[in-house]
Amino acid sequence: MPSSYLIVHKSILPDYYEKVLECRRLMESGKVREVSQAVKQVGISRSTYYKYKDFIFEPSDLTGSRTAAFSMMLDHTPGVLSALLSCISEAGASVLTISQSPPIHDKASVTVSIDVSGISVGIDELTGRLAALPGLDNLRLLAIE
Numbered sequence: 001m002p003s004s005y006l007i008v009h010k011s012i013l014p015d016y017y018e019k020v021l022e023c024r025r026l027m028e029s030g031k032v033r034e035v036s037q038a039v040k041q042v043g044i045s046r047s048t049y050y051k052y053k054d055f056i057f058e059p060s061d062l063t064g065s066r067t068a069a070f071s072m073m074l075d076h077t078p079g080v081l082s083a084l085l086s087c088i089s090e091a092g093a094s095v096l097t098i099s100q101s102p103p104i105h106d107k108a109s110v111t112v113s114i115d116v117s118g119i120s121v122g123i124d125e126l127t128g129r130l131a132a133l134p135g136l137d138n139l140r141l142l143a144i145e
Contacts, residue, residue: 075136
């Protein structure tokens with residue numbers, strides 16, 4: 001399966017990609033509280049930010065440990081969380097944190113951060129395996145660093 005990710009030099013990309021990253025940095029640092037403030041400060045529209053925010057990431061030092069954060073909805077059924085954790089473990093990743101909300105309408109919101117520095121498959125392959133798990137919906141890769 002070909003990778004869903006590319007590494008490209010930012011000089012060949014439209015400038016609004018960098019501005020999306022700049023918005024994210026402003027909000028993560030606490031310098032601005034709302035998306036509307038961040039987009040106004042960097043000079044892009046809210047729609048541009050929302051269109052690309054889940055698809056543009058900055059690489060960090062790739063020689064150190066790498067962390068990936070995922071969000072998803074899990075069915076409130078025995079074994080679903082266990083299957084998720086087993087899939088992560090089988091790929092050679094280590095769970096760093098798990099945050100789960102109480103189930104509402106038999107669905108629980110879950111955020112998992114994992115150490116992917118030792119995975120035996122690519123991040124796109126791991127994402128595909130997780131998305132294919134029964135009882136798991138709306139999987140999103142939130143960040144990778």
